[in-house]
Amino acid sequence: MVRGKIQMKRIENATSRQVTFSKRRSGLLKKARELSVLCDAEVSVIIFSQKGRVYEYSSSDMQKAIERYSKYIKEVQNDKPEMERYTQQLRLEAANMVRKIELLEVSQRKLLGQGLGLCSVDELHEVESQLERSLRNIRARKERFLQEENAKLSEKVIPSFQNSIHIFTTSHES
Structure with a gap:
């Protein structure tokens, strides 16, 4: 059987409130002892009741x-x-x-x-300058990229082209 969820508000009935306090106090002190023993933690709990009584637990002094x-x-x-x-x-x-x-x-x-x-005219000139610098950077990067690609292609094509010439010349010589 599942207990219903308790609404967190003050219990109006004084007797019910006292019973709940006693039960929960005992449970809280028990949990403090368990935490202290299981986790080797230093735990201290002080509880003041509505009537002014003090309840305490401490795993040390x-x-x-x-x-x-x-x-x-x-x-x-x-x-x-x-x-x-x-x-x-x-x-x-x-x-x-x-x-x-x-x-x-x-x-x-x-x-x-x-x-x-x-934008003012000066701001427009600044934007134009930024765009021109960016365009120069883009073109320079593109040029480097194309040169690298051409170099890679040349490395692949020239050896195969030389092989073709070698095959062609050897077949004509025979």
Whole structure:
């Protein structure tokens, strides 16, 4: 039989609430002990009931666990300004990257011929210069590629052509 899903809200009936508290408290303390034993973890649990009673479990000395926790909290709070500065630095870097991306997108649109109606004459000259540089680079790359392809073809064709000449000349000599 499957239990129904319990809605997470305050139990209004005081008796039911107390029974649920007792059962769940016992289960929570049991899980803390199991976690401590199975994982060799230092576990401490403090539970304050609605009536002010304290229930606790600690796999080691509770006072040492509280002192260790307090020390940890102080260290985290001491590191907080540094973390805030680092977070602020990351935010600034992210904002700068967003601006750079926007500028690159605008530049790309201009190079593709979009949004040129709002450009000044100087901006149009700059776009033209960029396009001419790109075209020169493309033509140079294409020329290198064609030269490499011609060299490869020459390496393949010349030996087979020489073999053909050799065969032709030897057949005419006989």
